[in-house]
Amino acid sequence: MNEIQRNIIISKSRLAKGTYEFWIDNELIAGNAKPGQFVIIRTSEKGERIPITIADSYGSAFRIVVKAVGKSTIELCMKNEKEQLFDVVGPLGKPSEINYYGKVIVIGGGVGIAAILPIAKALKNAGNVVTGILGAKTSSELILKSEFSFADKVVVCTDDGSEGIKGTVVDGMLKEFEMEIPNIIWAVGPAVMMKTTSKVASEYNVPIWVSLNAIMVDGTGMCGGCRVLLRKEEDGGIKEEIKYVCVDGPEFDGRYVDWDSFIRRLQQYKEEEKQALDKFLERVGDMSWL
Amino acid sequence: MAVKDRIPVPELEPSKRKKNFMEVSLGYTFELAYQEAQRCLQCKVPTCISGCPVGIDIPGFIIEIVRGNLKKSYEILKSYNYLPAICGRVCPQEVQCEGACVLNKMGKPINIGALERFVADFASQEGFDDERGKFSSSESIPNILKSEPDKVSALKSKKVAVVGSGPAGLTVASELGKLGVKVHVYEALHEFGGVLVYGIPEFRLPKEIVKREVLQLETLGVELFKNIPVGYAIHPKELLEEYDAVFVGVGAGTPKFMGIPGSELNGVYSANEFLTRVNLMKAYRFPEYDTPIKVGKRVVVVGGGNTAMDAARSALRLGAQVTVVYRRTEAEMPARRAEIHHAKEEGIEFLFLTNPVKYIGNESGKLIGVECIKMELGESDESGRRKPIPIPNSNFVVEADIAIEAIGTESNRFLLIQFPDLKTNKYGYIITNEYGQTSIPKVFAGGDIVTGSATVILAMGAGKKAAEGIVRFLTE
Numbered sequence: 001m002n003e004i005q006r007n008i009i010i011s012k013s014r015l016a017k018g019t020y021e022f023w024i025d026n027e028l029i030a031g032n033a034k035p036g037q038f039v040i041i042r043t044s045e046k047g048e049r050i051p052i053t054i055a056d057s058y059g060s061a062f063r064i065v066v067k068a069v070g071k072s073t074i075e076l077c078m079k080n081e082k083e084q085l086f087d088v089v090g091p092l093g094k095p096s097e098i099n100y101y102g103k104v105i106v107i108g109g110g111v112g113i114a115a116i117l118p119i120a121k122a123l124k125n126a127g128n129v130v131t132g133i134l135g136a137k138t139s140s141e142l143i144l145k146s147e148f149s150f151a152d153k154v155v156v157c158t159d160d161g162s163e164g165i166k167g168t169v170v171d172g173m174l175k176e177f178e179m180e181i182p183n184i185i186w187a188v189g190p191a192v193m194m195k196t197t198s199k200v201a202s203e204y205n206v207p208i209w210v211s212l213n214a215i216m217v218d219g220t221g222m223c224g225g226c227r228v229l230l231r232k233e234e235d236g237g238i239k240e241e242i243k244y245v246c247v248d249g250p251e252f253d254g255r256y257v258d259w260d261s262f263i264r265r266l267q268q269y270k271e272e273e274k275q276a277l278d279k280f281l282e283r284v285g286d287m288s289w290l
Numbered sequence: 291m292a293v294k295d296r297i298p299v300p301e302l303e304p305s306k307r308k309k310n311f312m313e314v315s316l317g318y319t320f321e322l323a324y325q326e327a328q329r330c331l332q333c334k335v336p337t338c339i340s341g342c343p344v345g346i347d348i349p350g351f352i353i354e355i356v357r358g359n360l361k362k363s364y365e366i367l368k369s370y371n372y373l374p375a376i377c378g379r380v381c382p383q384e385v386q387c388e389g390a391c392v393l394n395k396m397g398k399p400i401n402i403g404a405l406e407r408f409v410a411d412f413a414s415q416e417g418f419d420d421e422r423g424k425f426s427s428s429e430s431i432p433n434i435l436k437s438e439p440d441k442v443s444a445l446k447s448k449k450v451a452v453v454g455s456g457p458a459g460l461t462v463a464s465e466l467g468k469l470g471v472k473v474h475v476y477e478a479l480h481e482f483g484g485v486l487v488y489g490i491p492e493f494r495l496p497k498e499i500v501k502r503e504v505l506q507l508e509t510l511g512v513e514l515f516k517n518i519p520v521g522y523a524i525h526p527k528e529l530l531e532e533y534d535a536v537f538v539g540v541g542a543g544t545p546k547f548m549g550i551p552g553s554e555l556n557g558v559y560s561a562n563e564f565l566t567r568v569n570l571m572k573a574y575r576f577p578e579y580d581t582p583i584k585v586g587k588r589v590v591v592v593g594g595g596n597t598a599m600d601a602a603r604s605a606l607r608l609g610a611q612v613t614v615v616y617r618r619t620e621a622e623m624p625a626r627r628a629e630i631h632h633a634k635e636e637g638i639e640f641l642f643l644t645n646p647v648k649y650i651g652n653e654s655g656k657l658i659g660v661e662c663i664k665m666e667l668g669e670s671d672e673s674g675r676r677k678p679i680p681i682p683n684s685n686f687v688v689e690a691d692i693a694i695e696a697i698g699t700e701s702n703r704f705l706l707i708q709f710p711d712l713k714t715n716k717y718g719y720i721i722t723n724e725y726g727q728t729s730i731p732k733v734f735a736g737g738d739i740v741t742g743s744a745t746v747i748l749a750m751g752a753g754k755k756a757a758e759g760i761v762r763f764l765t766e
Contacts, residue, residue: 032522046572046579048579071580091519091523227554
C-alpha cells in the first residue's frame, strides 16, 4: 500500500524517570493539530492502539510526552531517534474551546502538564490572564516547567514538598481561589486528580474542562468503548447522557462527569495489563534505565 | 422433470469450528461447483439479475463454469463487481439473487453465492486475478458514455477522492479506476476494508481475502492511504479544492445503546467494540497481540441482526456460554437465515420475546446479570413488523459476566461535524439523490452514512450508483 515516509522519530529525550518526549515527523498531523487533540499510535503489527495527547507542533513535526506505565507505553519509550513508528493517526478529537474568558487557571498533573501546555499557550494568545498550576510527586518528576514562562503566574505543587507548595494541585488551586475565583479552568492529569479538581470547581460553580484518558480502540467514534456518563441537573431533574470521548471529547466539563464509573472503566483490563507487562518484562529484562 | 436438489457446500463440523476462528464454509470444489452450475436453467429473462444490487450477469458467469472456462467466468464477475470473493461470502443471497431465482419457488434456488466465491477463490489460486488493466472491459463503461469515446478519455485526467475504504468506497474506487480516473482512497484505520475488517469475523470472511481483493485495486492504479482521518488531518475544504469529485463512504457511526440502567458497568460492550477488538485488533490472540478482551463464562448478546450473530458466535469461540436475547420471535430476526442456523448448530441459546431492562452489577461495578422482561407481539408498526410489548411482572434475571448490545448504530459524525454544508436528514444521515449526489454537487455519498446500518452489498450497490453519478458529473 502507498505509504508516504512519515512517522520517523526525529528527536527523543528523557524528561524524568520513565517519561520521554518525542518529536515525530508527520506533516499532516503537525500542520493540522489544534490544542486538545490527540493521536493514536501503534508500535508494531500486534500492538494496541494507544491514544496520546499532542503536546505541541513545529514545522512538519509534532510532539508527544509519554509515561511508561504498561507494556505498550514502555515499548513506545524504547523506540529511538530515526526509527519509524508503525502506525500514527491523527489529529483526533475536538480541539479545546479557546476563547477570551478573562482569568483562567490551567492545571497539569504529572504527564498531564505536557497536554495542558499547548492549551495554556493558546489561551494566553487569546488574551486571557493565565495561571498555571503544575503538580508532581517530587521535584525531579516535574516536567516542562520552564516552558510555562509565558504564563502570568506559575504555581508548583509537589507531594513531598521538594519544590513549591507541599501538597497536591488541589491545594494550589484552593490557594489561588482565596485570591481570585477564575472564570474557567482546564485540568489534565490522572483521573483522580481531575475528579478532585472538578469537585472543587463544582463547589465554586466554575466551569472546568478535563481531558479524559478513556480506554479507546478506534478513536473515530465507531466502537463506543470510550463512552462516559455525564450527569447534569436540568429543569429540576437529573439528565443522564452517554457521550463518546473520542468524537464528543476528549474534553468535557468535569463537573458533570460520573467519575466513579469513569475510573472503574479505566480499570477494566487491569489483570490483562499486568499479564501483558509481566510477560513483556520477562522477555526484555531490566527496565531500570527507564 | 424433477428439479435436482442444491449441492450442499462443505462446512467445518460444528464441534470442530466452535473453538476456533477458521472459516466455517469450506466452499465448493470444482466438481461440486460444476454440478451446481449445471442446475442453472439459463433463463431467457433472468430474474436473478434484477435481484442483485450490482446487476451481475449471473447466468453468464455460471454458464462459463459449466463450460470449464473459469477465466472468462471470473472476468464477467469482475466486470460487475470488483469484490466477488467477499460478496460470495457475505451477501444476503436469499433475499437477493437467490431469492429471485425461479427455482426458489421450489425451495431449490441456485447457490449463486457459493458459485461466485468458488470462481473468485479459483482465480486467486490460479493467479489470473491480478493482471493489470485486464478488467477494464467494455461492460464497465456506463451506457450513457458508450457512444462518446471522447468523454471516456477525458475521464483519465480527473481526480476523485474516496473517503472511507469500506464496501461502498472500494466499489466506487474500482468502478472509477477501471475507467482510468485517478482515485485516492483515504482510510482512518490502520487496515483497509472498513466493516469488512473490523466488523465481520474471520470465520465468515477471512481477512486475507479482504486484503487480496483490496490489493487488486492497485492494479487499476487506485492509490490507498491509511491512517488518515479526513475531517481533521485533511479538511473537507482541501478535498473540494484538490479533487474533481469526492465520495463520502464513512459508514455507520457510534453504536446505539438501549440506555437501560447499568450501561456503564464493566462488562457491557457494544457489538462494534467487541467485534473490533476481536477482528481488527485480534484480541482473541491476546497476549500474543496486545489488545485484550473480556469474555467471561456467560455472555448475553442483545439483538437479532447479523452483527448480533457475529458477536455471539465470536464470544462462543472465545470459550463462553452464549445466550442471544431478542425482543421479537425468530421469524422477525433480521439476520441471515444461514447465520442463525450456524449459531444454533454451534450451541448458542436463544431467548425470543425477551428484552433486557436493567444491568445488574456487583459492588466493584462488574456486570453479574441482566434483568429481562418477557414480551408479546402486538399490532404491526410502521415497519410492518408486529410491535413487541412487555408483559408486566414477567421479569427474570439471566446470569452474565459480559453483555453485548447489537442494536444498531447512529450516523457517523466524525467527518460530518467538519462538513456543515452537507445536508443530512433528521437522523443525521447524508441526503442524496438516486446517484448518490449530495447537497454539494461535487460531493457524492453512499453506504451506511446514507442509509443507516445495512448490508455490504447494499453499500456496494450504492457505490456503483454513485460511481455512475460521478462519471456523469465529470463528463457533463
